[in-house]
Amino acid sequence: MVFVLTGSERECGMSAAEETPGGEDMPWGEVTPEAARRLLVAAVEAFAERGYHATTTRDIAGRAGMSPAALYIHYKTKEELLHRISRIGHDKALEILRAAADRDGTAAERLADAVHSFVRWHAERHTTARVVQYELDALGPEHRAEIVELRKQSDGAVRRIIDEGVAAGEFVVPDVPGTTVAVLSLCIDVSRWFNTQGRRSPDEVGALYADLVLRMVGVQK
């Protein structure tokens, strides 16, 4: 299931039987030299807290317990770090939406599932999501174009569910593209305001939002 694209780091030290510590579901399990992962996690935290441009390479390296120069052994530039984070995050987001879209069940069930799990991810991993969703403009032109393409595919996955719901008579939606944008926007913005200290758990927000979105597409309960 590992969808490492830049991958090719399976030939590193450990035997094929062993697993990356933390297992398959560990957030950044696919980032392989352990030091590279530490740097990446540190970068996510720093970028989420202060923003990409306000974060220094010294801060990232410091959080990872390393010297500033160590960063450049694993990443060519600070921008490449952001790109890696963004790429992995968008792959994960797209995977979540596609899994829901490709399930069995009514369009309403699939849309609710998509929103619920998409929102839960944005709340649970809101530090990552904040970087992934709001630091797009800090990427260089080619990297940005690559990520924009992934976002179009996310849009397509949601639109497909809504289209099918309309075709099946489950949904009443006068403006499918507009509603698709609104649904995605609503979910994504969770990462901006969600706070771990708040009253609601990620799962509760997911359930609330799934209900709100079903209302938006005109499903009667």
Next chain:
Amino acid sequence: MVFVLTGSERECGMSAAEETPGGEDMPWGEVTPEAARRLLVAAVEAFAERGYHATTTRDIAGRAGMSPAALYIHYKTKEELLHRISRIGHDKALEILRAAADRDGTAAERLADAVHSFVRWHAERHTTARVVQYELDALGPEHRAEIVELRKQSDGAVRRIIDEGVAAGEFVVPDVPGTTVAVLSLCIDVSRWFNTQGRRSPDEVGALYADLVLRMVGVQK
């Protein structure tokens, strides 16, 4: 040495009969020495394009056709510029929401009005809105606290409409605070994705969103 705080700068040079060029409704009409306004408009554009931290004071001054040093005649720091922008923008946003909340009419009419005009503002002036809504963390502690207070009042205005709609039996909303956050989040995020080149006009997006929000609160059409 006029350090304009909010208003009350009517005692400056021009006669009482004259108006600020552009009239009362001009976006930044209340910012008075003309050079200070030019700097502020330049800052809004630059912050919206590149983000606060990626924008240099030289860039701002250059866009306003002035030398870097000129900025510091009108503003103490770069952060003060952001604060001024943020303050004026939030005041305007709150004014829009309050005007809709205080109108006559059913809760549904007032909620639709609030969302329509709030979204239209975020689309029409999406450069300003982007700065106002997404650069909050770049403010210093006191300035941020001041702005956060304004946001709480915006939340209150929307919540009041929804509360009254529920009380009047117009709305069916199981979770009023959660729905309030979702509605505001939906509207605010328009400033992130809205593009002047796109198919929809600000007014059309406002109308679409007003309809979506009425569905969210369970109004049958």
Next chain:
DNA sequence: CCGATCTCTAAGCGCTTGCTCACCCACGTT
């Protein structure tokens, strides 16, 4: 035991940043 390799560090280079300072000039008043 040797060199090759890989990871990491101390030091620092060249540049840009936010901001300041000494000075200038147009203009309204005397």
Next chain:
DNA sequence: AACGTGGGTGAGCAAGCGCTTAGAGATCGG
């Protein structure tokens, strides 16, 4: 004509930035 004042500039400072380089220490096949 002289002057004071407020908006403006050119040059530049101290600090901090992203990134590089020379080399240290650990590990390992031969």
